Amino acid sequence: MTDKDLTIQQVAGLTGLSVHTLRYYEKIGLMDPIRRAKNGHRAYHMDDMEWIRLIVRLRSTGMPIVEMQRFADMMRMGDAGISRRRALLEEHEQKLMLQAKELEDTLVVLRDKIAYYRAWESGEHSG
Amino acid sequence: MTDKDLTIQQVAGLTGLSVHTLRYYEKIGLMDPIRRAKNGHRAYHMDDMEWIRLIVRLRSTGMPIVEMQRFADMMRMGDAGISRRRALLEEHEQKLMLQAKELEDTLVVLRDKIAYYRAWESGEHSG
DNA sequence: TATTGACTTGGAGTGCACTCTAAGTTGTAC
DNA sequence: GTACAACTTAGAGTGCACTCCAAGTCAATA
Numbered sequence: 001m002t003d004k005d006l007t008i009q010q011v012a013g014l015t016g017l018s019v020h021t022l023r024y025y026e027k028i029g030l031m032d033p034i035r036r037a038k039n040g041h042r043a044y045h046m047d048d049m050e051w052i053r054l055i056v057r058l059r060s061t062g063m064p065i066v067e068m069q070r071f072a073d074m075m076r077m078g079d080a081g082i083s084r085r086r087a088l089l090e091e092h093e094q095k096l097m098l099q100a101k102e103l104e105d106t107l108v109v110l111r112d113k114i115a116y117y118r119a120w121e122s123g124e125h126s127g
Numbered sequence: 128m129t130d131k132d133l134t135i136q137q138v139a140g141l142t143g144l145s146v147h148t149l150r151y152y153e154k155i156g157l158m159d160p161i162r163r164a165k166n167g168h169r170a171y172h173m174d175d176m177e178w179i180r181l182i183v184r185l186r187s188t189g190m191p192i193v194e195m196q197r198f199a200d201m202m203r204m205g206d207a208g209i210s211r212r213r214a215l216l217e218e219h220e221q222k223l224m225l226q227a228k229e230l231e232d233t234l235v236v237l238r239d240k241i242a243y244y245r246a247w248e249s250g251e252h253s254g
Numbered sequence: 255t256a257t258t259g260a261c262t263t264g265g266a267g268t269g270c271a272c273t274c275t276a277a278g279t280t281g282t283a284c
Numbered sequence: 285g286t287a288c289a290a291c292t293t294a295g296a297g298t299g300c301a302c303t304c305c306a307a308g309t310c311a312a313t314a
Contacts, residue, residue: 086244
């Protein structure tokens with residue numbers, strides 16, 4: 001393990017994933033097998049970090065694991081997988097735009113209700 | 128069952144929830160018991176529909192069932208629950224604003240990668 | 255009168271994404 | 285040298301939100 005390598009604990013701290021989840025993601029092929037230090041411990045590199053951060057982004061915006069696995073497989077195909085990777089990301093982009101719209105609509109509804117409740121509350125005090 | 132009442136099937140069609148889910152939501156107290164027609168079938172009214180649509184909105188923007196149950200309980204408290212309802216909705220509003228930011232950030236990342244892939248693909252053709 | 259189809263119930267089963275357990279190894283601190 | 289913390293594995297367990305099943309009721313139609 002060189003100076004720049006990170007332990008699983010450190011990666012967990014940096015990414016917000018649990019140590020369990022990091023091992024789980026590796027086991028299901030969402031990450032390539034992480035290099036090991038002499039004692040068998042995982043030694044994460046900066047390249048690994050970048051991939052993990054992308055995974056976390058995709059997950060937090062609702063991409064299911066099976067789709068991220070497909071994306072990981074396309075990464076392993078190298079150049080041959082590029083147009084498929086683009087297609088997958090474009091699909092996700094479409095979903096995110098719909099999600100953003102739903103979210104904005106809901107914010108409007110919420111703010112409307114909140115304003116109504118607030119008006120009722122101040123009426124309660126003065127009335 | 129009067130003319131304006133809806134069957135569970137119709138409500139499913141109108142809300143996007145499954146018949147199973149509608150019964151499930153009623154069972155766990157997310158909805159008040161729905162009135163019954165003479166034959167024992169559920170007869171949904173327009174008031175029910177409005178509540179269901181709110182539920183669907185909250186769910187689709189990530190509110191867990193247990194929190195919607197709390198909100199339903201506050202509805203049953205009537206006026207006494209109003210300020211608590213407002214607090215709950217304001218909390219959700221905060222979460223949605225964070226979600227919206229995460230979403231926008233991810234869209235930037237995705238578009239960046241898509242553009243990169245696209246550039247690579249066109250280079251592939253001409254080179 | 256018999257079949258069809260939409261509904262009813264309680265309770266069991268499913269799929270996803272973790273999350274934890276048990277048993278074992280390794281490297282450092284006292 | 286022994287206690288301790290951090291790591292390793294395979295595999296079991298958990299929590300959420302449905303989703304389905306079996307058995308039964310009821311109204312309408314052939």
